[in-house]
Amino acid sequence: MIPAHDIREVLGHNGDLAPLVDQISEDDNLFDKGLSSFGSVQLMLALEQRFDIEFPDHLLNRRSFSTIRNIRSTLESLLEPSAA
Amino acid sequence: MSTLAQRAGKAATVAALHADAVDRDGRFPEEAMAVLKAERLLGLQIPRQFGGEGAGLTEIAQICCTLGQACSAAAMVFAMHHIKVASLVGHGLDSDWHCRLMERIAREQLLVASSTTEAGTGGDLRNSICAVETTGDLFSLSKEASVISYGIQADLILATARRHPESPSADQVLVALSRDQVSLERVSRWDTLGMRGTCSDGFRLEARDIPVVQIVPKPFAEIAAQSMLASSHLLWSSVWFGIATFAVDRARAFVQGEARRRAGQVPPTALRLAEVSNALQAMQAAIVTALRRVEDLHGDADALGSIGVSVMLNNLKTSVSDMAVDVVQRALGIVGLAGYKNGTPFSLGRPLRDIMSAPLMIGNDRILANTAKLLLVQKSGGQLMSA
Structure with a gap:
């Protein structure tokens, strides 16, 4: 289980979301909160760096990164095999 | 019933006849549009349960090509209409109001235009300055629409705007406006090198007291x-x-x-x-x-x-x-x-x-x-x- 604050820490460094990160709930849509398409690419890169993973193409869609909950399940789907 | 190719061919024949005049005079390809409507080609993509033909992008693309060989402006107007209809078909099915709208597009062969471009956004359709201002069940919208292709000839305009006056510029919604619900004050003329018949003039768009159900429910x-x-x-x-x-x-x-x-x-x-x-x-x-x-x-x-x-x-x-x-x-x-x-x-x-x-x-x-x-x-x- 990836702690929410690890994901929030990454969001806190995202140009689009940094000022709002404390007000974003688990299921708030990040794109509605102002995450731009470039911001979402920056977020993907930051998550890849922070968790030492690479998102495969089939996960590089809007839904995978639309909420903190979805980001966690996207990350867990990649980290699970090594955890098992 | 003629095949799709025959129906498109009729429109293309008429479009070709008038293509030089449309270009020379920078006027809307009205003769071609009349045939497109008569052949019921504006409702092609609408699902069958709403009176359309449930056509996919491949069939629409084929017609775009056929028309493109005859009159670029008629072809581009047809393409732009179907780009907007694709948005309704793809994202309006959860809304009763938009389902009824799709029925009307198919039945009345309504021409749909787009208002995404706005003065001050540098042509970036994913950012808006104008915002939907809601009071109760109604909203108003004022937009400096620097381009609305065939805005005068359209029966419907799908316009982007920020969701609320406080929303960030990228938090946008799409609203469907009947031509009779908006006032369009022309602020610039489309006098261009080519594609002259798309009549992509600039307008000040004003819509008052529009039911909020006309906002497409998806972001x-x-x-x-x-x-x-x-x-x-x-x-x-x-x-x-x-x-x-x-x-x-x-x-x-x-x-x-x-x-x-x-x-x-x-x-x-x-x-x-x-x-x-x-x-x-x-x-x-x-x-x-x-x-x-x-x-x-x-x-x-x-x-x-x-x-x-x-x-x-x-x-x-x-x-x-x-x-x-x-x-x-x-x-x-x-x-x-x-x-x-x-x-x-x-x-x-x-x-x-x-x-x-x-x-x-x-x-x-x-x-x-x-x-x-x-x-x-x-x-x-x-x-x-x-x-």
């Missing part, structure tokens, strides 16, 4: 990513392919005329024709491949909005728009002065001026810059038959 960000990107790049490309085909057909007729006059010799221009036919085929292959890839996704929203598909569609637009200009220019090179001159059977001035818009409509540099960002995370497709 515009999703509509843009999951439907508009695919439909606009695929349908525009198909129009451009039609224009390029028309030019190559004129070049071919010219070369064949030369060959008939000098029996036993291959005219020197035939080599240039071979080259341009090669380029046209590459263009066609790019469009058909992209169409198949999108159709194979069967509306899967996640896949359509994925980075891989976005990169593929961006690449389609930038490459096909450049290829189309190149093909028409080469056709002119083959035909020579007979193509440069207006009023000959080989005239290519109008299609050349029209096609020059292709790399500029959502500028290729803007699209390449977007692709560049996406490539920072995209992984290799690596398969001949998939990506």
Whole structure:
């Protein structure tokens, strides 16, 4: 289980979301909160760096990164095999 | 009932008859539009349960190509209408009001226009300055719409705006406005090099006391990513392919005329024709491949909005728009002065001026810059038959 604050820490460094990160709930849509398409690419890169993973193409869609909950399940789907 | 090709052919025949006048006078292709409506081609994409024919993008693209060979403006108006209808079909099915609207589009053959461009956003459709201002069940909207193609002739306008006056510029919604619900004050005239009949004038758009049910329930960000990107790049490309085909057909007729006059010799221009036919085929292959890839996704929203598909569609637009200009220019090179001159059977001035818009409509540099960002995370497709 990836702690929410690890994901929030990454969001806190995202140009689009940094000022709002404390007000974003688990299921708030990040794109509605102002995450731009470039911001979402920056977020993907930051998550890849922070968790030492690479998102495969089939996960590089809007839904995978639309909420903190979805980001966690996207990350867990990649980290699970090594955890098992 | 005639086949789709026959119905499109009737519209194209009429469009071709008036194409020079539409271009010269910078006027709306009304004769072609009358036939498109009479042949009920504006409701093609609407699902059958709402009185349409449930056509997919491939069928619409084919008609865009047919019309593109006749009148670029009529073809582009048809394409832009169906790009908007694709947004409604893809994202309006959860809303009763928009389902009724789709029924009306099919039954009354309503022409749908788009108001995404706004003064001050630098042509970026994913940002709005204007906002929906809601009071109870009603909203108002004022927009400095620097371009609304065929805004005067449209029956419906789908406009983007920020969700609330406090929303960030990218938190947008799409609202459906009947022509009789808006006032349009023209602020600029579309007097251009080509594509003159799209009548893409600038307006000050005002809408007051509109029921909030007319706001499409999905965020515009999703509509843009999951439907508009695919439909606009695929349908525009198909129009451009039609224009390029028309030019190559004129070049071919010219070369064949030369060959008939000098029996036993291959005219020197035939080599240039071979080259341009090669380029046209590459263009066609790019469009058909992209169409198949999108159709194979069967509306899967996640896949359509994925980075891989976005990169593929961006690449389609930038490459096909450049290829189309190149093909028409080469056709002119083959035909020579007979193509440069207006009023000959080989005239290519109008299609050349029209096609020059292709790399500029959502500028290729803007699209390449977007692709560049996406490539920072995209992984290799690596398969001949998939990506």
